Amino acid sequence: MRRPMARFLTKCWLALGLWITGNAWAAHAYAQFGDVRYPAGFSHFSYVNPAAPKGGEIVLVPPTRQSNFDKYNPFTLKGSAPPSMLGMMFDTLLVGNMEEPTTAYGLLASDTQVAPDRMSVTFQIHPQARFHNGDPVLASDVRHSFERLTSKQAAPQYRTYFGEVKTATVLGERSIRFEFVRPNSELPLIVGGLPVFSHKWGLQGDTLKPLDQMVMDIPISSGPYRIGPVQFGKDITYVRDPAYWAKDLNARKGLFNFDRITYKIYKDSTAQLEAFKAGEFDYMQSFVAREWARAYTGRAFERGELVKAELPHGNAGDFQGFLFNLRRDKFKDVRVRQAIALAMDFEWLNRQLFYNAYSRVRGYFVASDFEAKGRPGPEELVLLAPLRGKLSSAVFEQEVPQPPKTELATDSGHTLRDHLRQARDLLKDAGWTYRDGALRNAQGLPMTLEFLDSSGSMGRVVTPFAKNLEKLGIQVQYKVIDFALLQKRMDVFDFDIISNRTVGSEAPGTELLERFGSKSADVEGSGNVLGLKDPVVDALLDKAVSASTRPELVASLRALDRVLRHGHYVVPHWYGAVHRVSWRAAAFDRPASLPRYYQPEALVTTVWWSKSTNATPVSSGSASTTHAVVKKGP
The missing domain is CATH 3.10.105.10 (Dipeptide-binding Protein; Domain 3)
Structure with a gap:
């Protein structure tokens, strides 16, 4: 029900650095309770196909009740940003996985070091990390992102979420230290989940716009996708960046396989389901038991063109009331x-x-x-x-x-x-x-x-x-x-x-x-x-x-x-104890086994791949050329 940003914050459990008997340790990962499954130099996460082909497209609908979007800034209170923008476009210092709920591994950060007193964490920024405009990701960008998100111009959730982080200090071009108000084994996870963006986002000449006035400014970020064709307020396509800096990184290998991921927005749930049956999009999740039992029927299901499945998971149950x-x-x-x-x-x-x-x-x-x-x-x-x-x-x-x-x-x-x-x-x-x-x-x-x-x-x-x-x-x-x-x-x-x-x-x-x-x-x-x-x-x-x-x-x-x-x-x-999902059978392939902890939308958009592997890779060019607005205006 709450905005995707809040859900992103809630699920950002990332990896901790390791410390032993008073000595600070530099590490590739950090686990809140000390349990890191994958060693340094690991190849890939076990639930992905590292050889998954890149290409093709998936079209889906948001799993929320979102009825439009009216901005490109996901960090402010007013208005609605496009669905899944954070996960598609913004890299973080550390990244979690679908098997270890309190462990995460380096993404923008190549090295994580927690102080012996647990009062600070220091990250070394990966030397290959690049924003979509080609600029390197530097410690100053990380500090800039932190300061912007904890300002009064950002949505208030961020100030609460990062409330026990006292300062962010740039130690070198690619080194940054976060100091904490008190020892807290989760805080390295919290700052590890910081969405990082360029200090040039919102810059007009020598003047930087206030964050809450950055509405139509395309984010300058470093994630696997950029904004592609848009019908403003109705649907949005994210285009895979073939030059994504982390495409061969172990924490990203086998992930983000679609060239294009499109979200369509429908204001009426009945029209949405009928559009799915008619082939207007490829995948959706059902949250209504009666609809699942009585409406997910018809010739497309009988012929096997549409798959209807209840996927098991080990997630803690969602609270609803x-x-x-x-x-x-x-x-x-x-x-x-x-x-x-x-x-x-x-x-x-x-x-x-x-x-x-x-x-x-x-x-x-x-x-x-x-x-x-x-x-x-x-x-x-x-x-x-x-x-x-x-x-x-x-x-x-x-x-x-x-x-x-x-x-x-x-x-x-x-x-x-x-x-x-x-x-x-x-x-x-x-x-x-x-x-x-x-x-x-x-x-x-x-x-x-x-x-x-x-x-x-x-x-x-x-x-x-x-x-x-x-x-x-x-x-x-x-x-x-x-x-x-x-x-x-x-x-x-x-x-x-x-x-x-x-x-x-x-x-x-x-x-x-x-x-x-x-x-x-x-x-x-x-x-x-x-x-x-x-x-x-x-x-x-x-x-x-x-x-x-x-x-x-x-x-x-x-x-x-x-x-x-x-x-x-x-x-x-x-x-419910299962995820109820349906998709177009001929369009996609997926690994044989499911991870233990996952949300179906994230699983589909990151782990699955297209069976149409002969699709021509999309060239996303520069940030200024990938934003093709079909219809502009709120």
Whole structure:
């Protein structure tokens, strides 16, 4: 739901430098918990085909609800950048892979050195690294990128994400050191994931434009693709750079095989699926169970022209739910939030609408080691005990809250009516009673809820949910608006309840400060959609981001999950155990085995290759000639 930039930040877990008993070590990779799989000089990642042919084209649609784009700058708050621009065009110092969630390897950085006290990391820039305009990538460009992204001109997520990086110091032409506010084994990953761009991007004569005024300026970056033909706001083609400086680097070998990658944007999901069947694009991912079961059918599927597959993966589950805007007075009482959640009958939805395809989301770290269970264990109590005075006794005395289950669930004897009675009592205790045809507070104001959606697909979920809420006297409005307007309203926190999905992570860390930290709650455009301000949550976040071992991270995140769940800040949704994808059978080939951790769009665009290997390689020329605008204007 959030912009691709936020998802990019969330998934940028990169490699750490190694240190042993007080000695700093220079290394080709860095692992947050010391586990580096591939040795120096390794050939390629095991899940790629190093001999994959280059050529051909793939046309696809964004896996988000994006309905247009109106700028070429992915780093600012206002507007929408083209889909997948960060991954296609911007190299980083270090790069992760699809097998090791907390390890990454040198890309722009040929060498990574972490100080013995873990208070800094030094990168040596690869001597062959080049921007698309032919200039070398220098340490000064890295510092320039860091300073621009941590300025007030950039989207606020970056200031939070890099908030514990104190300084960036150029030590030499190709050497840069980042100093940290405190020791944190994840921070080399954080700065390793810095998107690097040229200091000449936005330069007009001797004047450099402010970052937030760089709208139509084509980025000067160093990634495997450049911008090709564009129908502005509708579709964009990325053209592979045959002179890409890292094409033979081990961390890039066998990747980025298509000459052209085109994203088409459709405003209507039904039109999008019909366009796929008609051959307008080659690949798409399904997020709607009913659509997957009933609409991915027809002669193209029967003849085998279109493949329909459920791909297994080892990812942590994605978190999804209805999020309350805690900035609204009506949601400040935990009993109100809990009562509203009791009105959603997941078992009925799963049976009647989802073809029993989903499992219920229980906590914030879905299907992972970080999910809290039962009562707090000894490791959690060590963290929670000092905070006892700020916590409800229920956190210590009761099992972690679970989403309500109706009678068809095997371990529940409750009906929906039982849940609604419980919800009524909670609302009454919170000062809301039914009178004059509505649920009202002491001032006589009715309880109203507005659900916002950009695609209309959530309507079939909201409708039965709304009927249950109306039995409590709650007035519900479901409103479908354009994605750009929805994003704007989210950025300025102008909503009641919003459906939001966060991609799961195998090692959550600093990005949680942006999602749950008090400092980001009032910053427009931040990832703290909830508006959560809780000193206990802040203290547990501090423990999580400073964890130096995997057990420390597990304990801190379980404690965080427990506290958040006792707060009833969301109405949890559901998650699936497979990726549902479909593609044109005759067009592509792929390695025989799947990696463990992956998102399907990234897998397809980086690892797959075209069967039409006789395509003439595309010459991308200079940055000024590859941008062929068919239609310009917002």
